[in-house]
Amino acid sequence: MLKAHFLKVLGLSIVLTSTAAQAMSLDWSGGYRAEWVEVDKPSLTNPTERKAYGLNYLYLTPKIIAADGINIISRFDVFNSEMYPGSQLGTIWGMNTSDVAATSGNQGPATVSASQLYLSVNQEFGSLKVGRMPFDFGLGMLYSGGNGSFDHWYNTRDMVSYKVIVGDWSLTPMLGRMYANDFGQGNNQTFWGAQLQYENIEAKSLMGVYVEQKKGARTTLNYSDAQKAAYCAGATPCDVAGDMSINTTSFVIGRGWDAFGYKFEGAFQSGETGIRRGTEDVKMDGFGLAAELYFPARESKWDYSFKLGMATGDSDSTNFSGFAFNKNYDVAMLMFNHRLGGADLFNTNAVKPRYPSDQTQPDQLSVGNSADDESVGNAYYLAPTVNYTINERFNLRNTLIYAQLMNAVPNSVDAKKDLGLEWDIEVVYKPIERVQWVNQLGLLFPGEAWKNGTGTTGNKGNDFTFGFASKAAISF
Template sequence: MTLKNKTLLSVAALLTSVMASTASAVSIDWKGTYRFEWTQVDRPSLATPYGMKSYGLNYLSLSPKIIATDGVSIVSKFDVLANQDAAYQNAQFGQLWGQGWPTAAAPTYQRNTTAQNQKYTQLLVSQLYLNLNQEYGALVAGRAPIEFGMGITHNAGNGLFDHWGDTMDVVGYKFIIDNFFIMPMVGRVYDEDVAQGNTVQDTIIHLQYESKESGSLIGVMQQNRKASLGANDAPYTGTVVGNYNVQTISFVLGREWEKFAFKMEAGFNSGSTGKQSGAGEDVKANGYGIATEFNFPRKDSKFEWSLRVGMATGDDPNSSGTYEGFQFDRNYDVAFLMFNHRLGQEDFLSTDMIKDTTKTVATSLDDEAISNAIYISPKFTYVWGDRLDLNNTLTYAQLMTNPIAGNSGFQKDLGFEWDIDLVYKPTDRIQWINQLGLLFPGAAFKNGNGAGGNLDNAFTYGFATKAAISF
């Protein structure tokens, strides 16, 4: 054997030894979720023609955690079946069932009528960050999930059927003292290039006390978002004249007892949007939202019930110098149809600023949010057995602010919704839900007799079946 071959063999043996030792020192913890959903809404427009919509969603996410050494891990999340629609590609909807080739100007070998396979989907990386755990703290650096309290302002989307997820490129350190922690963070939302200047940046401080023994929870998060003049793309009406500087302060309070538990979260926006109205006024942000949950568990009974009450301010179109709107995170669902799917023929909830307005009530997925409304929603659960629950939820809501400029016939009543859910849980990791929603729209959807006319507010219903497996 030549010297050259001996050298190559030695190098190969050394590389094999290094790789083997590295592999033995590193482990990967795999987690993930697969789900399939089918949704149908009979008349989302509440008018004629119906505009009925139905769609299926197929979703798979993988969350491998690379454990490099004790206390040091790299956490990630990959959306394997991701939605390809530009309006939803950064959400967690999953791929539309039956998504084929684009029909516009498609070559002859990519025609849906003669297709023999489905169009591929791209793998999306939604989270990737370093987590360094120490005895009295933890460092987080990278694209990490952001969550607070009940999730009305920030929701990481960890629920089995959550379609949205908050993430941010952050660096933060959590200081832990018994049941209390304080976590300052700096996040970069947008950076035009490596030169300093056009950026959108957050400074966040999160303080929280949580005791598992007493069931107590108290927390506050202060978030300051600043954008330079060149990076200010705030969606409010007006002309950009300065920097964006808006503060969001969120509070959460909770307590659990044996037969009663409650939680409350409130969020408040304030500051300057950096825009100027047509009347020459500087547009300020000044909105808030509050959500409360009351639960009455009965360990020895087959019946349980809970109550959710909340409100979120809406923008007054007649007030050009202030944006008063506040939108809940879209993972926070109260009803199956109301505040979840677009309904009616106008933007009654004043949420167009967070939606793709090229979509209609008949072509959009469940991308609505709680805003410009006050609601009350009691829920009754019958535990049918170890694996089966039957839920009945009744939701009533009213508008907070007249959303249509010049409408003199403003009416607040959004109506009632009755939701019936049958939940089957054969194991802790498998869940199958069948939902029926009956919506009895109120006079608010008619928009009075002012601008927009006397619109229809006909009865509608929706059905959904969805199953999820976590591993």
């Protein structure tokens, strides 16, 4: 009798399991990345503050197919960076979290975190998304979801969005929260946005616009000391004294042909920062532009591309007119990518990460011990690239980058704007699909701007420096 009952339960379990398996499945994707980076003299003078570090990182993206058109998507980041929480930089090679590193038998555990979790409901004419999801737009100049093989940063949003699709057009209104202190109402940062986009893949045409308004209560504006100092241009007193309300308008256009293609993105920011300098409220008023031109190889082994762009700097005595690109948008291996020199020439202290986040402790990130956390700001740049396809597995790429400051720092008659010239050499090896190994050599010939003028505030150094990087990525 007991045996018969057991067989019935077992049979029912198999039936239910089989039914559930037919109704729901799990699809995995992800990627692994390992890197080694060296920068000889990021200080551009003595002491050199030389950097040499490795990174190790894995991400996994499971997608639960709950029903036809209904998916639950998440992302797990394995070996997160303790110094850059909320990034996909990875853990430093040799990082040891053991209590006594000198006598420990292992490296100690690294962290695993979930950076995304959202519901996606796909319908015939649109899709609904709810949860914490990646967000990007255009070239990734301002918003980047971190989808590149070697992207170290990402933008995510807790939001509700609905994408309406009509032919090649789409309209996506969205509403969400950027920050919340607790379960109560009022102590949070909210945003609303809308994206209108036209994209025709066959015609290689792209046109889009994104508008956003972000608001934050005074109690949620946890600016770091360095950020407040950047917004106030060093003036005191400088502190949070009001609510934040910032408007952003971005647009992108692009077109491609067999022999030529281009993409162009611009973004404009304005509004209230919530910071008060002396007796005046600091307003935001800056913009950035980025263009990319492409000349495909076609039947030749040579192809060419060209990047150019600019970002405003802080030149206003009352408002903050600086603008910073997304940290994923790399123009050069060294310039606008790693912190260099001895001054905030790019006005990017307003957005640079801080470690630890505890304001009572000194910031441990500096020129000599930070990762690639610099951004394009207060400058314009020109970056032509020549790529030679050696064979189906090897590519040789050369890029020359020239840049100048928009506003000399400090704003004095003897301060210079020339940032100099950088030459980047890359060898890209792709043994099989979804696997690539990139070796980079960057040679930087700094201009006079790095000296930051003369006198007591100048002569910070503009010595030649170089960098090397070897990095491999596998996607699956």
